[in-house]
Amino acid sequence: MFSYCADPETLDGLTWLSCYLTTGKHMAFYGAFGTVLLLLAITAPTALAFGFGGASAARSSLAPLRWVGKAYISIVRGVPDIAFFLFFVIALDQGFEWLRHQALCPGWDQPVRQGNDFVVCQAAKLPLSSAPQWIHEVYGFFLAVLTFAIVFGAFAANVLYGAMRAVPRAQLETAEAYGMSQRQCFWRILVPQMWVYALPGLSNLWMVLIKATPLLFLLGVEDIVYWARELGGTKTPQFTDYPHGDWRMWYFLALLVFYLAFTRVSELVLERIMARLNHGQATSGGDAQRTTA
Amino acid sequence: MSCWEVIADYGLRSLGIGERLLPRDDFTLCKQVVLIGSGMIWNIYFGALALVTGFFLATAVALGKAARNPVARKLSTWFIFVFRGSPLFIQFFFAYFAFLSLKGVSPIFDPFTAAWLGALIVLFLNTAAYSGEIFYGALQAIPRGDLEAADAYGFTGWARFRRITWPTLLRLAWPAYTNEAIFLFHATTLVYFSGFPAWRQKGDALYYANYFADKTFNPFVPYPILAGYFILLTLVIIGIFGLVNRRLNRHLPQAARGKIRFRPNLLR
Numbered sequence: 001m002f003s004y005c006a007d008p009e010t011l012d013g014l015t016w017l018s019c020y021l022t023t024g025k026h027m028a029f030y031g032a033f034g035t036v037l038l039l040l041a042i043t044a045p046t047a048l049a050f051g052f053g054g055a056s057a058a059r060s061s062l063a064p065l066r067w068v069g070k071a072y073i074s075i076v077r078g079v080p081d082i083a084f085f086l087f088f089v090i091a092l093d094q095g096f097e098w099l100r101h102q103a104l105c106p107g108w109d110q111p112v113r114q115g116n117d118f119v120v121c122q123a124a125k126l127p128l129s130s131a132p133q134w135i136h137e138v139y140g141f142f143l144a145v146l147t148f149a150i151v152f153g154a155f156a157a158n159v160l161y162g163a164m165r166a167v168p169r170a171q172l173e174t175a176e177a178y179g180m181s182q183r184q185c186f187w188r189i190l191v192p193q194m195w196v197y198a199l200p201g202l203s204n205l206w207m208v209l210i211k212a213t214p215l216l217f218l219l220g221v222e223d224i225v226y227w228a229r230e231l232g233g234t235k236t237p238q239f240t241d242y243p244h245g246d247w248r249m250w251y252f253l254a255l256l257v258f259y260l261a262f263t264r265v266s267e268l269v270l271e272r273i274m275a276r277l278n279h280g281q282a283t284s285g286g287d288a289q290r291t292t293a
Numbered sequence: 294m295s296c297w298e299v300i301a302d303y304g305l306r307s308l309g310i311g312e313r314l315l316p317r318d319d320f321t322l323c324k325q326v327v328l329i330g331s332g333m334i335w336n337i338y339f340g341a342l343a344l345v346t347g348f349f350l351a352t353a354v355a356l357g358k359a360a361r362n363p364v365a366r367k368l369s370t371w372f373i374f375v376f377r378g379s380p381l382f383i384q385f386f387f388a389y390f391a392f393l394s395l396k397g398v399s400p401i402f403d404p405f406t407a408a409w410l411g412a413l414i415v416l417f418l419n420t421a422a423y424s425g426e427i428f429y430g431a432l433q434a435i436p437r438g439d440l441e442a443a444d445a446y447g448f449t450g451w452a453r454f455r456r457i458t459w460p461t462l463l464r465l466a467w468p469a470y471t472n473e474a475i476f477l478f479h480a481t482t483l484v485y486f487s488g489f490p491a492w493r494q495k496g497d498a499l500y501y502a503n504y505f506a507d508k509t510f511n512p513f514v515p516y517p518i519l520a521g522y523f524i525l526l527t528l529v530i531i532g533i534f535g536l537v538n539r540r541l542n543r544h545l546p547q548a549a550r551g552k553i554r555f556r557p558n559l560l561r
Contacts, residue, residue, distance in 0.1 A: 080479035
């Protein structure tokens, strides 16, 4: 990175550290923090959408749709989430390949499961074996995002379902009395009003989502945990210009601090949003604002 | 090979008793159920011990956070912040590598790099922080009248805590604490995926479920088995905690007794 880094042998102290921390691999490590933030940025709205769909389905007047919604909400609870992460990554991958197999290779007569192998025709492989490396990486990341969205969508559905039921019945009845249809009641009254009841649950969920991001490592994505293990391990002079002992402890300490800072900042931001949503609401939080003002 | 033989061979495999090698071929349903069930021993071991030991530290932390002494208050607040604000997964990794470094300093730290002690310590501290926050919340919610009544009867110091504060605190915290216990048992599945090595393939339930999923390339059998075991474990926890809840609330009129309901579970 810096010009004086040309010959690492001659460096010591802080200059050595500054050169060490700016090697190409460390840049990839810093980039992995971007991966985590990207995952959060994509997953949070997707999970919220899944949750909204699940919660709306669970309170639908159509019985089969209601069962699907309720099953979705309850199925992802009660079992360790990490089991779902490990399960969905393989299951989704195989599901996609099976669907493509059905569509692309109609003439195939052998079973897909042969003993301990999962066999689909060449054209149905995802991604195609001829695809460049970055497609494989993007596909892996996409599977991870989808897995996170499904699992956290169920949690969000649970929170939103509770919030929809917490909206005072009188507000909906007033809307009906004004002649609004079911659909208008839902979109104009229920949806805007439910957020103040949903936010405590959703902010809790956001914290949990942040703390779940290291599980990306288990899904095979090269994230910060992967790089911390990789870079921190003992390096001998044969393989690197910057030999050092086992520093994994310090790398994970850095990750720990990163997460602490991240959750703390989120907490402060969410507090402000909550104060804003409480404004003028007929809840104890809203009352507290009125009396102090 | 009948299922009884499989139970004899693999029933205690997670403790190192029985067959030395894990099954290599012919992954029957019976083998998967038995081996994953055998792994549950470790989940129960980690969860139960961390819960029991963590309970006492949690009480201390909650009292510390509510204390007037600024040192105790700061210490407890930071302890709770550090363990609740960071992912358990990273805590496991950090603790494992920290113990590994300490091992070089003194052989006393040898057992700490093994999961049975090292991971247990992390889980103990983690659950103490989460339950500490729950207990602190309950401590703040104790009705003023109860404490005033205690003062009026002349209760002070330890007797006041033991007879009035503590039982009320537990009573108020119990539903949330039940939830925390369920989380904790779920969190035990992270142990063998976070640095701590499974020595001689003695792992927990998820370790074996993952082994089968890798070998058969079919996730649709081992993971539902694991899910079944955990739902069963969750029901047992709710049952036991429900009994305690009944005892804690036995002085209240029937209608006022809160029932423990199965609440949403989130990971940490």
